[in-house]
Amino acid sequence: MIRFNKVNKYFGDLHVLQDIDLNIAPSEVAVVCGPSGSGKSTLIRCINRLETIQSGEIFVDDLAVHDRATDLIRLRTEVGFVFQQFNLYPHMTALENVTLAPMKVRKTPPTQARELGLDLLAKVGIHEKADAYPAQLSGGQQQRVAIARGLAMEPQIMLFDEPTSALDPEMINEVLEVMIQLAKDGMTMVVVTHEMGFAREVGHKVVFMDMGQIVETASPDKFFTNAQNERTLLFLSKILSH
Amino acid sequence: MWGFYLQNLLDSLPFFFKGLWVTVQVAGLSLAIGTVCGFMLGIARAGRVRALNFVLAVYVDLIRGTPFLVQIFIVFFILPEWGIQLEAFSSAVLSLSIYGTAYICEIVCGAVQGVPNGQREAAAASGLNWIQQMRYVVVPQALRPILPPLVGQYVLLIKDTAVVSVIGLTDVTRVGWLTVQRIPNGILVFGLVGLLYFSICYPLVWFSNRLEGRLTVEDNTL
Amino acid sequence: MLETFNFRVIWATMPQFLHGLGATAWISLVALVGAMLVGILACVMRLSGRRLLALPAVVFIEVIRSTPLLAQLYFFYFGLPGLGLRFSETQTGIVALSLNSGAYVAEIIRAGVMSIPRGQTEAAAASGLNLYQRLRYIILPQAIGVTIPALLGQMIVLVKDSALLALISVFELTRAGQLMASERFMPAEGFFTTAVFYLLIYFVLKYASGQWQKRLIFRPAGGV
Numbered sequence: 019m020i021r022f023n024k025v026n027k028y029f030g031d032l033h034v035l036q037d038i039d040l041n042i043a044p045s046e047v048a049v050v051c052g053p054s055g056s057g058k059s060t061l062i063r064c065i066n067r068l069e070t071i072q073s074g075e076i077f078v079d080d081l082a083v084h085d086r087a088t089d090l091i092r093l094r095t096e097v098g099f100v101f102q103q104f105n106l107y108p109h110m111t112a113l114e115n116v117t118l119a120p121m122k123v124r125k126t127p128p129t130q131a132r133e134l135g136l137d138l139l140a141k142v143g144i145h146e147k148a149d150a151y152p153a154q155l156s157g158g159q160q161q162r163v164a165i166a167r168g169l170a171m172e173p174q175i176m177l178f179d180e181p182t183s184a185l186d187p188e189m190i191n192e193v194l195e196v197m198i199q200l201a202k203d204g205m206t207m208v209v210v211t212h213e214m215g216f217a218r219e220v221g222h223k224v225v226f227m228d229m230g231q232i233v234e235t236a237s238p239d240k241f242f243t244n245a246q247n248e249r250t251l252l253f254l255s256k257i258l259s260h
Numbered sequence: 261m262w263g264f265y266l267q268n269l270l271d272s273l274p275f276f277f278k279g280l281w282v283t284v285q286v287a288g289l290s291l292a293i294g295t296v297c298g299f300m301l302g303i304a305r306a307g308r309v310r311a312l313n314f315v316l317a318v319y320v321d322l323i324r325g326t327p328f329l330v331q332i333f334i335v336f337f338i339l340p341e342w343g344i345q346l347e348a349f350s351s352a353v354l355s356l357s358i359y360g361t362a363y364i365c366e367i368v369c370g371a372v373q374g375v376p377n378g379q380r381e382a383a384a385a386s387g388l389n390w391i392q393q394m395r396y397v398v399v400p401q402a403l404r405p406i407l408p409p410l411v412g413q414y415v416l417l418i419k420d421t422a423v424v425s426v427i428g429l430t431d432v433t434r435v436g437w438l439t440v441q442r443i444p445n446g447i448l449v450f451g452l453v454g455l456l457y458f459s460i461c462y463p464l465v466w467f468s469n470r471l472e473g474r475l476t477v478e479d480n481t482l
Numbered sequence: 483m484l485e486t487f488n489f490r491v492i493w494a495t496m497p498q499f500l501h502g503l504g505a506t507a508w509i510s511l512v513a514l515v516g517a518m519l520v521g522i523l524a525c526v527m528r529l530s531g532r533r534l535l536a537l538p539a540v541v542f543i544e545v546i547r548s549t550p551l552l553a554q555l556y557f558f559y560f561g562l563p564g565l566g567l568r569f570s571e572t573q574t575g576i577v578a579l580s581l582n583s584g585a586y587v588a589e590i591i592r593a594g595v596m597s598i599p600r601g602q603t604e605a606a607a608a609s610g611l612n613l614y615q616r617l618r619y620i621i622l623p624q625a626i627g628v629t630i631p632a633l634l635g636q637m638i639v640l641v642k643d644s645a646l647l648a649l650i651s652v653f654e655l656t657r658a659g660q661l662m663a664s665e666r667f668m669p670a671e672g673f674f675t676t677a678v679f680y681l682l683i684y685f686v687l688k689y690a691s692g693q694w695q696k697r698l699i700f701r702p703a704g705g706v
Contacts, residue, residue: 068381091387099385105378109400118396119386164382171387324638325684326677327645330656334677337669415547422550426649433553446560454549454557461548 019044019206020065020175025074025084027060034060035071036230042223044174045204049217049238052227053253058210059102061227062177065208066097078175095123098168102180104160106152112139112163113148116170124171138166142196158189162196169200176200178209212257214242226250265445269452272439279435280456286431287418287460289353294360294417295410301361302368303394316365323362328420331355336427352424360417367409371402408471415464419457432456492671495662502658503679509572509654510641513579517640518633520584525591526617539588546585551643554578559650575647583640590632594625634691641683655679 020042027035034057042048050058063069064076067083067090076083081093106115116135120126126134139145142162144155152160161181168176178197182190194216201207201220209216217224217238224241226234226249234247245251305316323331335355339346346354375398383393425434436453440446492499527539546554555578562569569577602620611619626633648656655676662672 066385068385091389094385094387097385099382101378101382101385103378105376105382107379107382107397107401118383119388122392122396123387123389167382167386321684321688322677322681325681325688327642327656327680329645329648330659330673330677330680333656333659333663333669333673337663338673341670419548419550422552423646425552433550433556436553436556440556440560444560445564446557446562447564450553450557450561453553454545457550457553458545458548462544465544465548 019046019079020208021075021077022061023075023077025064025071025076027057027064027069027071034230035064038074038232040225040232040235042206042208044206046222047201047205047207047209047220048223048225049221050208050210050225050227051212051214051217051253051257052233055229056227057230058227059179062179062208062210065175065177066094066099068099091123095119095171096174098171098173098176100161100164100168100176100178100181102184104152104157104164104184106160106164106167108152111149111151112144112155112166115152115163116167119167120170134170135166138169139163141169141199142166143192156189157185158192161185161189161193165193165196165200175206175208178207178211180210180212182211182213214257218242226253228253262445262448265443265448268443269439269448272443275439276432276435276452276456279430279432280460282429283418283421283431283433283457284460286349286352286356286424286429287421290356290360290421291414291417293353293357294364297357297361298364299368301365303372303399305365305369306372307390320362320366323359324366328355328359329423329426331359332423332427348424348427348429351427352421352429356417356421356424359420360413363413363417364410367406367413368402371405372398374405375401408468411464411468411471415461415468418461418464422457487674488668488671491662491666491668492675495658498658498661499655499675499679502653502655502676503683505652505654506641506644506656506679507683509576509579509644509647509652510637513576513583513640513644514637516576516580517583517587517636520580521587521591522622524584524588525595528588528592529595530613543585543588546582547589551578551582552646552649554582555646555650571647571650571652575644575650575652579640579644579647582643583636586636586639587633590629590636591622591625593632594629595621597628598624630694631691634687634694638684638687641687642680645680 020040022038022040025035025038026033038061040048040061050061052058060069064071065078065083071084074084078093078097081096082088083093106112107118110118113132113135116138117126117128117131120131120134121128136145136148139148142165144159144162144166147155147159147163152163155163161184165176165181181197182193185193190213194213197207197209197216198220209221211217221238224234224236224238225232226241226245226247228249234241234245234250236245241250242254245254301316304312307313332351332355335346335358336348336351339351372394379397379401380393383397388396421431422433425431425437428434430438432453436449440449443449524539524543527535528543530536555575558569558574558578559571562574598621602624603616644654645656647654648660651657659672659676662675663669666672
C-alpha cells in the first residue's frame with residue numbers, strides 16, 4: 019500500500035532521511051516513534067508530498083509520489099492527514115472545515131456534503147458541535163474535527179503526525195479512542211506518536227527512528243519486550259519511565 | 261477684502277464641486293483597478309515562483325522608490341513619444357493604478373504570508389489545489405489584517421490624486437489653482453480645497469483608526 | 483527606445499542633476515529635522531492627558547492626514563504672502579513638508595510610545611519624575627529605537643514628497659528633469675534620469691532601514 023525505497027531527504031546540509039526502506043500493507047497500522055529530530059514527522063509528510071525527497075522512491079498504491087508528474091490532487095485525496103497543531107481553518111465552522119474539500123475538490127453538492135460532514139462528525143463524537151468555530155472547541159474536540167476533515171475525502175490511508183502531543187492529558191484519550199475505532203474498521207494508518215498504549219492495542223508494527231534512519235521495525239509485542247537495538251532500549255527506558 | 265473674496269469664492273462653488281467629481285472619478289476608478297490588480301499580484305507574490313517574485317519585487321521597488329509626480333510625468337510625456345497617445349484622464353487613471361497596485365500588492369503579500377503555513381498545508385493535504393487553497397483558506401484569513409492598512413492606503417491614494425492636476429486634469433486641486441489666480445487669497449481658496457478633500461478622506465481615516473483599534477485620546481496618557 | 487535615448491545630453495547636463503540631487507537631499511534633511519520637532523511636540527501634546535493640549539494636536543494631525551500635501555503646499559505658497567509673511571519658495575516648501583511629515587511622525591512616535599509597557603511610565607512617575615523627565619529619560623529613548631525603521635520609511639516618503647516642490651519652482655531633482663523636458667524637449671531623458679537618482683536615495687534608505695531592523699532583531703532581549 020505504501021512503499022519507501024531507498025529514500026533520502028536533506029534540509030540543506032542536514033540529512034533528515036537516510037536510505038529509508040519501509041512497506042506498509044493495506045489495513046496495517048504502523049506506529050512511528052523516536053526521539054525528536056529523528057525524522058519521523060518528515061517521513062510521514064513525504065507520503066503525501068508535503069515534503070519532497072531528493073532521491074529514492076515512494077509509492078502509494080500505484081502512485082509514484084516521488085514523480086513530479088504524479089497527480090498531486092489525486093494522491094492527496096487518497097491520503098488523509100492529521101496535524102499535531104490541528105490546523106483547523108479558524109474562519110469556518112467545524113462542519114465547514116469538514117465539507118470544504120468534498121465540495122471544492124470533488125464537487126459534492128452542498129446538501130450531500132453536509133450529510134457526509136454530519137456523519138463524520140458523529141463518527142468522531144462531536145455531532146452537536148457542527149456549527150461551532152474552532153476557537154469555541156477544546157483541543158481534543160478540535161483534533162477530532164481535524165480527523166473528520168481528514169476522513170472527508172474517503173481516503174485509503176490516514177496519516178497522523180503526533181496527533182495528541184499538543185493536547186492536555188485529559189483530552190488525549192478521546193482522540194485515541196477515535197483513532198482506535200478507525201484502526202479496527204480496517205483503515206491503513208501511519209501514526210507518529212509516543213502513545214505506546216495505542217501501539218499495543220491496535221498497532222501491527224512499530225517503526226523506531228533515530229537520526230534519520232529506521233533503527234528497528236517490529237511487531238508491538240516484540241518491540242516492547244524484546245527490542246534488539248540499544249538505541250531503541252534507551253528510548254524505551256525514557257518514554258516508559260513516566 | 262476677505263468678505264469680498266469669500267463672496268467671490270462662494271460664487272465659484274459649482275466649479276469646485278465639478279472638480280471634486282473629477283477627483284472622485286479618478287480616485288474611484290484607480291482604486292478599483294489598483295485593488296483588483298494589487299490582490300492578484302500580492303497573492304502571486306506570496307507564492308514561491310522565484311522568477312515571478314523577482315519581477316514583482318523590482319516593480320514594487322521602482323514604484324515605491326520614485327515620486328508619483330515623476331511617474332505621472334513619465335506616463336504623460338513619454339508614452340506619446342513611443343506612440344501611445346493618452347488623454348489626461350486616462351493617463352491619470354493609468355499612472356495611479358500602476359502606483360496603487362504596487363502598494364496594495366505589498367500589503368496583500370505581507371498579510372498572506374502572515375497566515376500560518378499549517379493552514380495552507382492542511383488545505384493541500386485534503387486535496388485543494390493552489391488556487392483553492394488561497395481562495396477558501398488563506399485569503400479569507402488574510403482579509404482581517406489587510407483591511408486596516410488597505411483603508412489607510414486608500415486615503416493616501418485619494419490624496420495623491422491631487423498630483424494629477426499637473427497634467428491639466430481639472431480636479432479639485434487644479435480648480436483651486438485656477439481660482440487663486442482670480443481670487444488672490446490662498447488661505448481661503450486652498451482652505452476650501454482642503455475642506456473638500458477632508459470631507460472625503462476623514463471618514464476613511466476615522467474608519468481606519470477604528471479598525472486598528474486605536475485608543476482614544478482620553479484613554480492614554482504619559 | 484534606447485536607440486533614441488540621448489546619453490550624451492544626459493552626461494552634459496549631469497551637473498544640473500547633481501545640483502538637483504544635492505538640493506533634494508538638503509531640503510529633505512532640513513524638513514526631517516522640522517518634522518521630528520513638530521512630530522514630537524504634537525505627540526507629547528496628544529498624550530499629555532490635558533484636553534486643552536490634546537485637542538489641537540489631534541485636529542492638526544487629522545487635518546494634515548486627511549488633505550493632500552499638494553493642497554497644503556499651495557495653501558502656504560498662495561496664502562502666506564496674504565498674511566504679510568514673505569518666505570522664499572524653498573522656505574515655504576520646507577515649512578509645508580515639515581508640518582506634513584510632522585503629523586505622520588507624531589503617529590509613528592505615538593505607536594512607539596504605546597509599545598512601551600505601562601509599568602515603565604508608572605515606575606518613573608512613582609520615583610518622582612515629572613512629565614518632561616519621564617519623556618526625556620524613560621519614554622523617548624526607548625520609543626525612538628523601535629521607531630527608527632518607521633522613521634526611515636517616513637524619510638523615504640519625505641524625499642519623494644519633496645518632488646512636489648518642483649511645482650512651486652524650487653530647483654531640486656524633479657525640477658532638473660522638468661527643465662530638461664521643457665527646454666530641450668527631452669522628457670524621456672529628463673524624467674528617467676530623475677527617477678534613477680530617486681531610486682538611488684531610496685535604496686540607500688531602504689538598506690539602512692533593513693540594517694537597523696536586523697539590529698533590533700538580533701539584539702538580545704532583556705533578561706535572557
